[in-house]
Amino acid sequence: MPPANWAWGAGVGSVGAPREHDRPPPLPLSALSTLTLPLSNAYTPTRKHAPTQTDMASSKKAIYAAILGNFAIAVTKFLGAAVSGSSAMLTEGIHSLVDTGNGGLLLLGIRRSKRPPDEQHPYGYGKSLYFYTLIVAVLIFGLGGGISLYEGILHTLDPGHGGPTGATLFGVTIGGLTLNTIVLVAAIVFEGFAFRTAWQEFNKVRGDRGLVDAIRSSKDPTTFTVLFEDSAAMAGLVVALVGVHLTEALQMPVIDGIASILIGLILCGVASLLVWESKKLLLGEAAGPELRANLRRMADEDPDVEAVLRSMTLHMGPHSLVLNMDLKFTPSLSAEEVAQAIDRVERRIRDEHPEVRFIFIEAESLTGRRAAGEAPS
Secondary structure, eight states: OOOSOOOOSOOTTOOSOOOGGGSOOOOOGGGOSEEEEEEOSOOOOSSOOOHHHHHHHHHHHHHHHHHHHHHHHHHHHHHHHHHHOOHHHHHHHHHHHHHHHHHHHHHHHHHHHTSOOOSSOTTOSTTHHHHHHHHHHHHIIIIIIIHHHHHHHHHHHSTTTTOOOOEEETTEEEOHHHHHHHHHHHHHHHHHHHHHHHHHHHHHHHTTSOHHHHHHHOSOHHHHHHHHHHHHHHHHHHHHHHHHHHHHHHTOTHHHHHHHHHHHHHHHHHHHHHHHHHHHHHHOOOOOHHHHHHHHHHHHTSTTEEEEEEEEEEEEETTEEEEEEEEEEOTTOOHHHHHHHHHHHHHHHHHHOTTEEEEEEEEEOHHHHHHTTOOOO
């Protein structure tokens, strides 16, 4: 008796269409209770469409801009903090240094996520990017937010310590307030460049969706991670600038410590959002509702498909999707005709959605049910 299930298709990670000798000989549908065809990423779409390269390029551009901007800001802030003694500026310098390193981690995550599938990781390494995003969030929370809160509490309890002082540069005496203002304004300019780049690249990805919806539905955390970091940095710079001016105007050094605490709370809040989003992606999320509906529609429109019994999707990376479908075919079809119908469905899906890299289609035979005395559903 022929086997109840048979597999057809090239192995996971291979290139090229299934070879003729890989296919089993045609079997009558009556001999099968269930026909399962796991079709891997063995098909190259005929329609030119490369969302992965475009989106990755956008992510890298935003990351490179953030690295350059944050490094310049960190140097500027540390110089200013060294000569002025401002704790708010010191914590902002630490934040910028952490952001610089975070950019490197995101680039590393992108690189590792592009590694091809292997025997131990048949679905590839796409989720590596989610892991590194989680590490970035932890660093923002611990090194950025944690140190900012510590410095803020320390200077709040001891307001006289670490107050702004002046400096003499090239024989010219510059007051602490003036020096802090120069440093912070320069940092805002650098950060504004990085934020503008991140915002532009994020808008390319989100299209006409709202900001919150785009963040919640995004499966590529790099762009909105950089955007979150730059937003937190801009907010922190404004808080630091207001803090040093109020400290000088009101002669209340405690305000400088309060500013550091506010900066720490901002960083911890942003880090918490990133942890939450990374957690969802690591657990595994389905495709968006529009894509899921479109996949069902494409399968259901095939003339030999009677119904889509089940359709499940799972993201294995920002641009790597697994699809599992249970289809009901016309009962009069032979096994070879069912295989041809499955091939048509697969090709149409891959043409329109190349991000669906792994397709598993289970074809249910109605003849098996009829032989068992079951009525077709």
